[in-house]
Amino acid sequence: MCGPLTEEKVFKDPVHKYIYVQDRTIWDLINTMEFQRLRRIRQLGTTYLTFHGAEHSRFSHSLGVYEITRKIISQFERNGYPDWPQEERLLSLCAALLHDVGHGPFSHSMEEVFHTHHEQWTCRILQGDTEINAVLRQVSPDFPDKVAAVIKKKYPKPIVVSLISSQMDADRMDYLLRDAYFTGVNYGTFDLERILRVLRPFKGQIVVKESGMHAVEHYLMSRYQMYWQIYFHPVTRSSEIILRQVFRRAKELYESGYSFYYMPLPLKSLLEQKMTLQHYMKLDESLLQTAFQEWSNEGDELLGDLCRRFLHRRLYKYITMDNPDEELLGEVSRAFQSIGLHPDYHMEIDYPFDLPYDVYRPDLKIGEKREKAPILLLDHKESVSEISLKSDIVRSITGLHQGQYHLYYPEEPLISNKNILSKKMKELFHLN
Amino acid sequence: MCGPLTEEKVFKDPVHKYIYVQDRTIWDLINTMEFQRLRRIRQLGTTYLTFHGAEHSRFSHSLGVYEITRKIISQFERNGYPDWPQEERLLSLCAALLHDVGHGPFSHSMEEVFHTHHEQWTCRILQGDTEINAVLRQVSPDFPDKVAAVIKKKYPKPIVVSLISSQMDADRMDYLLRDAYFTGVNYGTFDLERILRVLRPFKGQIVVKESGMHAVEHYLMSRYQMYWQIYFHPVTRSSEIILRQVFRRAKELYESGYSFYYMPLPLKSLLEQKMTLQHYMKLDESLLQTAFQEWSNEGDELLGDLCRRFLHRRLYKYITMDNPDEELLGEVSRAFQSIGLHPDYHMEIDYPFDLPYDVYRPDLKIGEKREKAPILLLDHKESVSEISLKSDIVRSITGLHQGQYHLYYPEEPLISNKNILSKKMKELFHLN
């Protein structure tokens, strides 16, 4: 059952107004249980604890990435550009729709503690015994592998890869617009329609007509703003830290033979690092929140406290540090111990720049792997240049980082033990 | 700890841009575990299965109702209207913030099957042993009861009640705007700023300056559109029917002594109709979805099927009927039985007009309870009239209903048993 639908279907979408489905394969993929599962995983993890509107799911983002890809390809086809390989349309659309299908709940935190990789899970879902695999095989027996190759950036035609994975791909364009819409900030709203108009397939790459340079600058500035005001927001970082502590503590307890009152199978598999595909499909935010709810009353007080903190949004506070030296941190650690806190769980240094994000990084140091294709401008003489060579503003913000060190900690025990702490500690933590 | 905050706090909100908190009591209420729990309950229940953007929670709606109420009162205070009882400000704000705090997950469906009432639960939370109760008692010992009285519409000053419960209250104004924003439709976007400007406290009621009549008409038309295009959408109704069937089947099984593999305590209390406040606080959407996930593999095939239908969005289809007669329904019932379906679970007639909604209903039949204060216009001679006496458009849409009967059923068994069915049944269910 491939081919076009007898009648175009639409989804109402707040970001793109409508999402248009014209292929039976796309329609069937959306209706699989693995794709529907994305409704139970929020796009921005714990960000809803900072921006309460950010409750949107990976389901809606995945539809959005598909829709932007569909629009790009449709523009290429309408203009009949010879450098666009028309036979790759359905493959590109499927890869766009499914690129995030392997995400678990609160991926960033979970992946850090359990060393899972959502991209690997995406491929296992595409290639394993799943409804998605069944739909893809109806196109051709090797179609699941081709979609996986695009997602692993190993498909032989880089133009297909770059649609969903480059410095200005459909993934980033959708999430900037969508996260801006749902948080309610207006930093992320660049001119998508104009960018779509100036993209061109050119010698195996996607390039931007030079006349669209300002629109690309605007997109990069939006990205810069979104990183610093949404994605790296210190309150969101705090909730991620709590979440990681919950995972770490549960793992520690489990490995030490602690007997949990509540331990559903998918979580057990996770803690034993023997996750099966079937269990992974059941590991959604509902399951985690139910577990946290139950663990709130666990015998282990530390785990219980962390779970309650997460559920009731009693987050760690933070202080800003220009340059945290070992000596000072040692002092803090000893002070914390003196009032009964665990430095391993109750203090954490965070430096958002450590994350693999940057506004734009066209040049890489020797030996570094180039992750994402750079943004290329095409001038009227058909010559191609990397954008930071042409744009002063891009050059000036490339490589910029304004990260600050934050020290996160629970405030309540410091307040109740204020009189035990030294003057220096009291000043450091603003305790008057 | 009452009184003003040392510094105003804000929440970024996509609908109102910012939500301003100026009172310590409001700030503390938001930070209680009972209020934070609203983050785990969606505002529109199952609507996200029809409009994927509708994933917003009752948390954000509750903040929105608070903010609109704050704006109305602030306008009254700025203009110094003598008919506004200034001493009721904090009470009004608390009632606005907390009016929905007793909602459980998927309230509409759950209340129908289990005969719970979210308003009663709101009062139990306000008046029971809760963090919210503790915050409210800091204002005064009888403050929790006063907030409860407002929510039960029994507070002696009707002007306070009407802020959150009338034909044009802060509750409705927020949900129309918010649901429109998150679904992505533009039907619900009336001119809130103008309506806020023309409200006046007048002799114990809130009235509208006559010059604002057109803005009120626009609000009522928005409401009309939202009901028919969002709230009564047949696909949403289908998902609610599935949900009710899950609840009904679980209840039936439980009452017949069936032993569930997974039965968390809050659900057990629900099924036994012996719900405690403590269990109710744990009954959120996560718990239900985790239960549905587990029940997908229950021994009872009917329960398993219904749960999988809900989780993977395999909803019932529907046909439209002008006037369903008993005879035809009997025939359908027998046909369903002949192919192994349970009429009790596999066919359901739905008529949305049965719901207690209407666009606007100023006049009530004798004996009927007046639920919501009507919209009153104040002319320049200080004379007050009910709006439908002045507005042709309101009069013409008052009492309008365009409901149709829908018969919901699972399509798959009908397709696979097509050859057993009569020609009449095949035509009725569009099976060719």
Add this chain to the structure above:
Amino acid sequence: MCGPLTEEKVFKDPVHKYIYVQDRTIWDLINTMEFQRLRRIRQLGTTYLTFHGAEHSRFSHSLGVYEITRKIISQFERNGYPDWPQEERLLSLCAALLHDVGHGPFSHSMEEVFHTHHEQWTCRILQGDTEINAVLRQVSPDFPDKVAAVIKKKYPKPIVVSLISSQMDADRMDYLLRDAYFTGVNYGTFDLERILRVLRPFKGQIVVKESGMHAVEHYLMSRYQMYWQIYFHPVTRSSEIILRQVFRRAKELYESGYSFYYMPLPLKSLLEQKMTLQHYMKLDESLLQTAFQEWSNEGDELLGDLCRRFLHRRLYKYITMDNPDEELLGEVSRAFQSIGLHPDYHMEIDYPFDLPYDVYRPDLKIGEKREKAPILLLDHKESVSEISLKSDIVRSITGLHQGQYHLYYPEEPLISNKNILSKKMKELFHLN
């Protein structure tokens, strides 16, 4: 020079984001002097004196009507509907772009006083010795006549006419959205994208798929709101009355042989009712405002006063009357004369319902000319019905009118002569 452009051109547009030009003929038409002239004529006449944002020109509206028509046709072509006559594409686009090209400055007021008709001027421009005619003739010698036939609603294929002239045509859809955007109200914002998706060519007409009925209802409600809140706003009516008085007085003076200090040729032609095409092309708002500026100092005090009122926005006030009887108006007239006012110029009864607008009027009395094709719904059995037969809300608002009589007058002389007026007059005009 016909055929497609080598590269699509775009105009940035606040309402449609971009306006796309793909045909050389369209590009050349936009660049004619007659079309550029529309930049000097405001879309909403004097409405900018009430809503200061409403300064947009007929140029931008004409582009908008073209763009909506282009989108409708492009949808028809993409779906390959056999009932759409593909050979009529360019004709339809030209008619859409040019349908308003014959508008003069402040058309409504000017046409009332001087009995000109913008539609006739449109045809004279299309068929006369103009740049537009030259561009159209490059398509074919009879192309100007064909465009004129569409605009006069006499083209043999009614489907082409209905694109720009029916109860839901590209003209109305653009002006509702555009006028809402520039005035800043949100009454006019219906879901254009959805309506475009549900339009179908069907047996020589354009019909609406029944599933789009609610979107059409929303469009009609928007129209209702825009009429009463923008187009019939009493302050706008007042400025149109002043303008008509200026024209009437100038005509009266000219016919009585009065010698004007400033009388540019296009105005002279207008007053002599011997307008040539060349003069009409110079008759724009700039010329009128320059004349009003000069006439502010004319010897005739009445003309000077009216011109200054218009330029400096010293409009007439109004009182509302339920049912103005002759006797009362006679009394007012005598009172006005007693304080030196001219009843012919200083009092005017206005009843907006007299204008040829209504929300929706599908049925006409016998003998009445059907001006605009009604809105037709197409159900899944391919049967067509007029919308008010299916939609309760449309039926209920059809034929609604809520017009009130307004009596307009200059307030200043009444205030300064207050003590001469009777008690009844003082009460009528709210003079205390």
Add this chain to the structure above:
Amino acid sequence: MCGPLTEEKVFKDPVHKYIYVQDRTIWDLINTMEFQRLRRIRQLGTTYLTFHGAEHSRFSHSLGVYEITRKIISQFERNGYPDWPQEERLLSLCAALLHDVGHGPFSHSMEEVFHTHHEQWTCRILQGDTEINAVLRQVSPDFPDKVAAVIKKKYPKPIVVSLISSQMDADRMDYLLRDAYFTGVNYGTFDLERILRVLRPFKGQIVVKESGMHAVEHYLMSRYQMYWQIYFHPVTRSSEIILRQVFRRAKELYESGYSFYYMPLPLKSLLEQKMTLQHYMKLDESLLQTAFQEWSNEGDELLGDLCRRFLHRRLYKYITMDNPDEELLGEVSRAFQSIGLHPDYHMEIDYPFDLPYDVYRPDLKIGEKREKAPILLLDHKESVSEISLKSDIVRSITGLHQGQYHLYYPEEPLISNKNILSKKMKELFHLN
């Protein structure tokens, strides 16, 4: 007649939703003929020839600057900040409303040719025999002079000046938002509400709470984008060049004793550089466009051609030059002469960076006049720093300029004389 209005008045505004007037003085100022005249002067001069939506007037911008100032002051008052001099409220509002009242039509071009200065005219209007002066004198006899002092940046309290004249004043904030709205681009939409919230009066200056730094960065980036994509758009520059040529040619002809068929008095005064206040008040865009219309048929072919080019939008084309050397320009000049063109009128080098704009320039060279107060951040220790010391992004874009040289010229004569031109010239002007 000073003091508060009995009832707040509002203007519907697309940018700020509503503009609130609470003082009789403000209301009366808006109703003066000098302020109403701003309706006949476009905010963005000739930009409507590039972005057709940009037809908004200085009237609406002036109301917007007033509204932002009102909001800032109202926030200061609501919070009771002691550093805000409350007695300066009305003065600040009047200065905000009136700061642009001296603008003439197409100010930039006109001021360049005729050396007028709109700021001087603003003061003449405030202090001369005008309706505005009469309204201001009702506040106090020296009030007109105080308003003028604020506008001339000489008022002794710099905090009042900085509201309407600093690197982030109400003027700039309104025009960025308004120009973005009316052109339809979204580059200019920063978070006004947030910026207003973080402004603080502090020791005679207005500073920004450090927590608002990102919002200020966003504002500066918006400004950067607006300059390069709207204000310096090469097509707009071309229309300004044509306009300047019209003025220059008219001046040249007038000074050489040429007898104009049409020469209204205000234009005569302008050409004789003996402008009176009364004539200046009549010099609006209508008058200029009427003159251009008449001059289109003047005996001087050059003037006629320039006027027709402006009215019918037959603008000069341009080529981009990295670094125009004298030799090349000399060659071009000779080539132009050889085909009958006037180098003085038919070729013009433009380098937008020459204009007195920059994204942000906190430091000035010695001897340079500091025009605009820099943006200052206030940290929680009450220490103040200039923003580029704290913000990497501001530092990196400060002083950036990406201007290119453009050579403007009429294309038609080059095309028709192509065979006379050298190969080099043909290549330079892309003539194939």
